Amino acid sequence: MLTPSRDRRAATLPTDAGTDTPMTRSSSAPFDLGRFTGVCAATGRALEPGEPAVAVLIEDAQTGALTRLDYAEDAWASAPRPERLFCFWRRVVPASKAKASPAVDDEDLLGIFESLDGAEGDQQRAFRFILALHLTRRRLFRHVGVEERSGQRVMLLRRRGADANEPPIAVPDPGLTAETIAAASESLDEALRGEA
Numbered sequence: 001m002l003t004p005s006r007d008r009r010a011a012t013l014p015t016d017a018g019t020d021t022p023m024t025r026s027s028s029a030p031f032d033l034g035r036f037t038g039v040c041a042a043t044g045r046a047l048e049p050g051e052p053a054v055a056v057l058i059e060d061a062q063t064g065a066l067t068r069l070d071y072a073e074d075a076w077a078s079a080p081r082p083e084r085l086f087c088f089w090r091r092v093v094p095a096s097k098a099k100a101s102p103a104v105d106d107e108d109l110l111g112i113f114e115s116l117d118g119a120e121g122d123q124q125r126a127f128r129f130i131l132a133l134h135l136t137r138r139r140l141f142r143h144v145g146v147e148e149r150s151g152q153r154v155m156l157l158r159r160r161g162a163d164a165n166e167p168p169i170a171v172p173d174p175g176l177t178a179e180t181i182a183a184a185s186e187s188l189d190e191a192l193r194g195e196a
Contacts, residue, residue: 033057033104033112033192034068036094041069042079049095055108057086064123086124087115104192106140125174130184132157132171144168 034057038047047053052073057066066086071079073090089111104112109131116128132155135141141157145168148154156168176184 034066037068037070039070040072040075041082042071042075045072045075047072047093049093051093052090053093054088054090055104056082056088057112058082059084059086059121059123086121087112087119087127089115106135106138109135110140122174125172126176126184129155129171129174129176130181130188132169133181133185134188141169 034055036047036055039045040047040053041056047070054071054073054076056069056071056076058069059066061084069082076088089108091108091111113128113131113135116124116131119125119128132141136143136157140160142160143155144158145156146153147156149170149172153173155171155173157171158164158166158168
């Protein structure tokens, strides 16, 4: 297994009282997607500004905490995948002198959202749902409806600017409580502002 980089940042979804399942017990833990590490986790090489890269979140087996790793795109293509891969997204290494850019921007969030399509883990599905709400609030998605599919509520969204004839994006509702959604959304907002 790959060793996490020196700039590890952990995250968990809040959980509800009465269970040990992530995203169902109240928690004040920050929901942090981590900051760019600047080093390829596979090779140890410094990642250069303008270089294509892949950011990865891996899940700790015991705590469910998320740790970020960064890879050079070519190393990601040839390296074995880390155990407990939660999600990944492609990005370009920012210029080192760029003015205080967020750790994760809207395009990164869209990439994370897309990489979680079809995810089977409860925490992954919950995270995708929280991201869908966040991206709708940021007006990158437009809410077009809700329907029942196989006994489960599904939120229907369209990307901003998408053709109205294009099928909507279906996001299954993982059954989070309103309090859990509010806490996870607030933690995500704090992480994106760099306060976590």
